[in-house]
Amino acid sequence: MQHNEIKKTILVAGATGYLGNYIAKELISRNMDTKIIVRKPGKIIDIASKLTGIIQAEVTRPETIRGHFHGVDTVISTVGITRQKDGLTYMDVDYGANMNLLDEAKRAGVKKFIYVSVINGQLHRNLKLVEAKEAFVDQLKVSGLDYTIIRPNGFFSDMRDFLKMAEKGSVYIFGKGKKKINPIHGADLAQVCVDAINSNKKEIAVGGPDILTHYEVAEMALLASGKPINIIHLPHWLRKSIIWIMRTFTSSKTYGPIEFFLTLMAEDAIAPRYGSHRLSHFFQNEMDTLKKRT
Template sequence: MAVVLVAGGTGFIGSHIVRRLLADGHRVIAMSRSPGRAQGRLPQGVELRRGDTADASTLGPALEGVEVVVAAIQFPNHPVENPRRGHTYVKVDGEGTVRLVEAARRAGVRRFVYMSGAGTREGQTKPWFLAKLMAEKAVRESGIPYTIFRPSWVYGPEDRSLNKFATFARVLPFVPVIGSGRTRVQPLYVGDLAAAVAASLGAEAAVNQTYEIGGPEELTMDEIVRTMLRVMGRRRPLLHAPAGLVKLAAWPLQILPDPPLSPAAVDFVLMEEPVDNTAVLRDLGIKLTPLAEGLSYLR
């Protein structure tokens, strides 16, 4: 068992990774910019340490005695960037991960696990891909044995994307869907991603590997929302809004302190990046959860 620090360990994905690692017997440290706010949100036995990837001076103390780092950092209100607050992909996920990797190298960390994203590859130009490419390069060139995961759309309790559709189904007579509803996605249950991260720490085959990982089903957005409605036991028509119109409506919202949507976030939502699970299933032996089963928390 190892001493594992999860950067972003109080966030949606990070907190599930923390719980899985703790259940597997690791000593787990959750790093957060504001650990005081996270008190009571994580299980007993998890140590909270302050660390901010925007401030390199905080990372050395946070990494003291750490053997493994799992980087699952996200900026607040993701995927809507807020440049005035420094909440952008490049600043947080890109430059922040570069600082964390360098601090991990100085601290003698023996393994680094990074949460990238589906579709990350050379030639991509969207800001989220540029940030992921910057971070992946730093991880690979660090000299630290690593594992990189490129997950598809991750859902589960506390997520702020698929659960928005559930909220719409509860309060509206219809469920709004951006675009045609034909965008194809492989929704990935957060517990499966956490299981893959945990399995990678004990798998020699996972050292210095990059894994795509998505759910077992490739579904359109309409199929995803209809599956969610069936699980909830509700009937609602789907109302499709043209992407261009939604972008136009989102443009003025960017002046708000925490805008609910932005034109770039619309592009993020409509991203179609299929993944191949062959390698992750072969090397890590995990089981992928069908969407209807993963959504059982909505019943």
């Protein structure tokens, strides 16, 4: 890992989120000039004093970011809807807000734009959550800016859903649970995103060091929770029915994440392995933190 890169000003959009926060910390640890753009500065108090600048703006409203990118070399964006409930659509945020960032980057003469999409996004453009991200990827590719698209596997933060089920005593998986995944920790992925600043790769698919079946993840979560191994296998017809019902009767904001999760539960999602954080340790740490709180 290079820790002595030429000093450039990097602007992180999404620094109040899981991955963006690790990216800002990684940049700071490499002594790079780090600016962030946030709507709620109160969420980044831990790193505020180490930043070169904090731009308070609404990335969904282009007029609020106008003129703020002067001197920025590279923009890294992890902006996207995950659990936010702002009444906005994926097209408003994953596409629209990132287009606002890209337009401003072009206007300010920014050299490179690094964007975090999802693993196999190109293959799942029909899913609501992916459609908007890949529409942005299309625009980024023809923007004239240098770019890297990061295509990460599931984050450790999302694997907490397995722990939540485990704490209740049973973990539900589909079919035999033999499909595989290599989820990645935010700190490991942040290194990949920061390395991309000086990389000429246009697309980087990446996952964590352990390739695990869904059954193994379920087992790991139950072990960390100190619960007996109780894994319930649900049939795939139920998974497909849930997707259909959600798509038919709820809005894209509601069904988007469920449709994405349930679709990926039916296939292997394996990306080149990177990083040192192990999911079993993450689960154990999560449980320890939980025990200290209660």
